[in-house]
Structures are given as structure tokens and as C-alpha cells.
Amino acid sequence: MAIDTGTVIDAAVRSDQINSGGLPIDMEAKTYKLNPNAYPFEALVRAIGGKKGCDQMKHEFRERRLIPGSVNLTAAVAVGDSTLTVDNPTFIKNDMILVIAETEEVLLVQDTSITSTFDVVRLSGSGTIQNAAVNGGAVIICGESHAEGEEVPAAYTNDSISRFNYIMQKDRRISVTDIEEAIKHYDESEKRDSDRAQAFVEFKREQDLLMYVGKGSREIVSASGPRRHCMSGVMEQFTENAIDLSGAGGTLTLQALTNAMSLAVSTNGGSEGRYGMFGVNAWRQISAWPKEYLRDQPGEKKTWGTSISKFITGFGNVQATYDRALSASYGLADRFFLMDLEHIQQLYLNGAPVRLFMDIPNLSGLHSKVDAISGTFGLQVEFPELHVAGKGVK
Numbered sequence: 001m002a003i004d005t006g007t008v009i010d011a012a013v014r015s016d017q018i019n020s021g022g023l024p025i026d027m028e029a030k031t032y033k034l035n036p037n038a039y040p041f042e043a044l045v046r047a048i049g050g051k052k053g054c055d056q057m058k059h060e061f062r063e064r065r066l067i068p069g070s071v072n073l074t075a076a077v078a079v080g081d082s083t084l085t086v087d088n089p090t091f092i093k094n095d096m097i098l099v100i101a102e103t104e105e106v107l108l109v110q111d112t113s114i115t116s117t118f119d120v121v122r123l124s125g126s127g128t129i130q131n132a133a134v135n136g137g138a139v140i141i142c143g144e145s146h147a148e149g150e151e152v153p154a155a156y157t158n159d160s161i162s163r164f165n166y167i168m169q170k171d172r173r174i175s176v177t178d179i180e181e182a183i184k185h186y187d188e189s190e191k192r193d194s195d196r197a198q199a200f201v202e203f204k205r206e207q208d209l210l211m212y213v214g215k216g217s218r219e220i221v222s223a224s225g226p227r228r229h230c231m232s233g234v235m236e237q238f239t240e241n242a243i244d245l246s247g248a249g250g251t252l253t254l255q256a257l258t259n260a261m262s263l264a265v266s267t268n269g270g271s272e273g274r275y276g277m278f279g280v281n282a283w284r285q286i287s288a289w290p291k292e293y294l295r296d297q298p299g300e301k302k303t304w305g306t307s308i309s310k311f312i313t314g315f316g317n318v319q320a321t322y323d324r325a326l327s328a329s330y331g332l333a334d335r336f337f338l339m340d341l342e343h344i345q346q347l348y349l350n351g352a353p354v355r356l357f358m359d360i361p362n363l364s365g366l367h368s369k370v371d372a373i374s375g376t377f378g379l380q381v382e383f384p385e386l387h388v389a390g391k392g393v394k
Helices: 040-049 178-182 192-213 254-265 280-287
Strands: 051-054 058-063 070-072 083-085 096-100 105-109 117-122 138-144 161-166 168-177 217-219 228-230 242-244 274-278 310-313 316-322 336-339 344-349 355-357 368-381 388-391
Touching (some): 192 368, 242 254, 254 388, 274 280
Parallel strands (some): 051 344, 242 388
Antiparallel strands (some): 058 161, 070 138, 083 117, 096 138, 105 117, 168 368, 217 228, 310 316, 344 368
């Protein structure tokens, strides 16, 4: 077998004619990593709402609310009527003062057996209703008006309600051979450390997405017996205040944002402000708002066009940020959420938070090393009426 003497090069030697194995690769000393703020919602909830350890994968909790101070008419009221028909008669008791909001007429309940239809008189103590009111109108409950010398009326109250969320478990394996770990790299963190870092970011990005789109479930079919869980996200749990701007041209204005805030804070309590997570469509529109919408506060330095951190509305401040998870890549570019983070918490099973396990004994061997990111997490949203889910922004 003839020995390869190499290619004979006539004239000057060009760079493309040299054996590339003898040249070092032109490479940065450190590999560039695409490591964006890939999970801002998860990070915010963890930082502000905190994390709660739980004893079961099904975490149950209770909520207690005030008895509502209004009901709605379920039948129109005509002049001369002596009864009202409402949607929640259990809120009404005898001798209570009621005000029909539409007509401002003040009435007194005179009925010891309240059903959906009950007797009322004018506040003077007698007489029928003098003003017509439409079906669906609000009736304000002002509580009992006590007559001198009467016995204290019967007690009444309401009970707490029970709710639950599922906690889910999630794993991500990272593996490398002994040779890969031993060979020289330009960047010593290139492989195993880089794999760990990237896997963690991707793990958290997926957790961030689940906090939006997850549907709470528990099933035993896919694994033929063992339980598999999925956590519930805010799109499933924000059930009370839903806004769809698609019918209004998909435009998010400061006025629309103020209206959204009014739904969450006007009568329901909670924190004074809200934290807003905005998708790419909403953030693009917000960035184009007129500069006069930005209000300067004494002693605060403001910049416009680079970072917007707070909007001031008549119903409280909105601390705002953009979440790249709410983008066209995931079909969520039209979404935005206003959240009371004091009533949102991350959940995890006690003893099993998200963490990195290195050199797992029963998976690692002589020629390979296995790490894994593993842990449990879920999301508890208290009082859905304190939050807003928006969509339809173009």
C-alpha cells in the first residue's frame, strides 16, 4: 500500500489548501447562550406570592367571602307591583331596606318567608311600587331597619367554600459520557454545565407556560395505573373577569386597561394594585401610546420607549411587564392578565421542590453520568374575582 505523501501544491500556498486539522478553530472562549428571561411569570409568583409546601398532590383549600350586597331582578317591575323577583333571594331577609338602582326607589321587605318572589312596601311602611324597572336591574341591599322594641332578628351567615388544585411532577434528564466529559473543550463549561443550565431554563420556561395554559387533571390511564397530574393555569382559574377586545378592533387603550382594573378592584377587595403580564400584541400597542399617558411621580426618573414598569389608573396602579411566552409562537400573542399576586401562590409537595440531582446512582454508570432536574409544582389562585384575563388584542 502506497504511502500518502500529501497533495503537491504548485506556487504559493493558499489558506484553503492547508490541512484544516492543523488550524485552531476560530471560536469564542465562551459559548454564547440564548438565556433570556424565559419565565417571568413563574419568577414573579415565586418572588411575590411565595411558595407553599403541601402534603398531598391534590391540595385543597377554603375561601370565605362577604355576603353580596346586591341582587338582580329576574322579572320586570311595573308601577303598582307589591313584589320583587330576584336571582339570589337567600341574601334578602325580612325588614331589610332595598333600593332599586335604576329608579332609586327605596323599599322595605315585608315578608317572613322569602322565596325568589317576595313582598315589599314603600319605605313609608305601606303602598306599592311607584316606578317601573327593567329585568336584570340591580337591587341594592342596605340591611335591616329595626323597629323600636322589636326582638333582635334571627341570625344568618354564610359558609366558606372548598376548592382544590393539583400539583404535578416533572423530570428532565441530562446525560454525558465519560469521554465527552474528559476531552478538552475551548469552553470548559461547554457540555455538561451548559446542558444543565439550558435544561433548567427550558424546564422553567415550560413551567411558566403551564402556569398560563395548564388544565388541572389527574388520570391513571396513560401510565396503566400510576397517577399522572397536570397543574391548572390562570387561563383555567381566572373565571370571573374575562375581557375580549376582538370585538372592539383588538385595540388596548389606557381606558380599556382602566375598565379591566375596575372589574377586579371596584367592589371585590384584594390588593390596591395589580401586576400585569402582557403579550407581544398588547406590549406593542402600549409602546405606541401617547407620551402624555405616562405620569411622572415626584422623585422618580422616567424613560419612555425603553422600559415601562407602571401604569396609573383610577382603580390603582398596574405594575407591568412583557412575557415572551405570550407570543405568536405559542398562539398567545393576543393575551394579557391582571393579577393580584398576593392571592396567587406556587405549590409544591413537601420534600419535592424543583431541584437538580447530580450523578444519579441507579442511572449513572462507568461510562456515563446522568443528572436530572426534578420536582413538583402547582398554582393556587385565590378569589378568581380579583384577577382579569384578557384576549383579542391585535
